[in-house]
Amino acid sequence: MNEQPDLEGMSALVTGATSGIGKAVAEALGRRSAQVIVHGRDVIRGGTVVDAITAEGGKARFVAADLNNTAELDELVGQVGAVDILVNNAGFSWFGPTHELDVETFDGLFAANVRAPYLLVAALAPKMAARGSGSIINVASMAGLIGLAGGAAYGATKAALASMTRSWAAEFSPAGVRVNAVAAGPVLTGAAARDRIEALGATTLLGRAAQPSEIAELVAFLASPRAGYMTGAVIAADGGRTAV
Numbered sequence: 001m002n003e004q005p006d007l008e009g010m011s012a013l014v015t016g017a018t019s020g021i022g023k024a025v026a027e028a029l030g031r032r033s034a035q036v037i038v039h040g041r042d043v044i045r046g047g048t049v050v051d052a053i054t055a056e057g058g059k060a061r062f063v064a065a066d067l068n069n070t071a072e073l074d075e076l077v078g079q080v081g082a083v084d085i086l087v088n089n090a091g092f093s094w095f096g097p098t099h100e101l102d103v104e105t106f107d108g109l110f111a112a113n114v115r116a117p118y119l120l121v122a123a124l125a126p127k128m129a130a131r132g133s134g135s136i137i138n139v140a141s142m143a144g145l146i147g148l149a150g151g152a153a154y155g156a157t158k159a160a161l162a163s164m165t166r167s168w169a170a171e172f173s174p175a176g177v178r179v180n181a182v183a184a185g186p187v188l189t190g191a192a193a194r195d196r197i198e199a200l201g202a203t204t205l206l207g208r209a210a211q212p213s214e215i216a217e218l219v220a221f222l223a224s225p226r227a228g229y230m231t232g233a234v235i236a237a238d239g240g241r242t243a244v
């Protein structure tokens with residue numbers, strides 16, 4: 001069932017939409033009548049998200065790609081063609097003592113969280129600019145804005161994404177493409193890091209972690225023409241954690 005069909009006629013690629021925040025974003029965009037390309041690596045969970053969107057009357061299809069593999073990323077771009085909305089959400093975090101992070105994981109963090117969004121924007125934003133419209137939303141993190149013990153490498157990837165957001169706004173917004181980021185606080189997305197997320201949530205002004213839908217609502221707003229005057233912004237959705 002549609003909420004506000006303000007994305008009618010628009011296509012959207014949501015990376016990392018097989019779980020967590022990306023899944024909630026894909027579903028939120030689907031409810032607003034966008035044609036959603038659900039991306040991820042897990043075909044079964046991808047199919048479940050597509051089914052959930054179509055069951056609500058939306059339009060969606062799944063495309064698999066490991067974004068750390070540039071050949072697979074290129075194949076994804078080829079299958080997508082052109083989109084009106086790009087949500088760079090896929091990524092992962094690693095928290096722990098700096099000396100315990102191995103080089104492979106360090107490089108993986110930057111490949112997934114920085115290089116992949118860069119390459120997707122490089123491939124898709126010029127097509128948006130040529131058409132004179134488009135909206136790109138990058139899922140950043142409060143970890144890129146403040147110092148969190150154990151989060152040096154992950155925070156650096158999200159600070160880079162926030163920086164790229166501003167540069168891309170400067171590059172593409174004169175041609176009508178809006179580029180914004182959401183700096184999310186702790187979000188309850190999986191069982192794995194639940195204790196850490198809940199502990200971090202307790203340090204926010206609201207005293208809790210977010211639900212994925214609370215981030216997805218903001219992303220859907222930024223994707224829509226309702227946010228028509230917003231570009232180059234890095235918006236905190238962090239329970240006030242970075243406000244004080």
Ligand SMILES: NC(=O)c1ccc[n+]([C@@H]2O[C@H](COP(=O)([O-])OP(=O)(O)OC[C@H]3O[C@@H](n4cnc5c(N)ncnc54)[C@H](OP(=O)(O)O)[C@@H]3O)[C@@H](O)[C@H]2O)c1
Binds near residue numbers: 019089139187
């Ligand atoms: N949860 C939080 O507290 C929080 C806070 C701030 C920011 N964020 C950011 O929000 C985004 C989503 O996080 P989440 O908590 O929702 O994570 P999640 O539940 O683990 O989901 C991550 C998604 O990204 C995909 N993905 C990861 N690496 C990939 C790769 N190399 N190639 C293709 N797909 C890849 C996964 O695909 P498959 O599962 O199909 O492999 C999955 O769909 C991340 O960028 C994260 O840094 C999260």
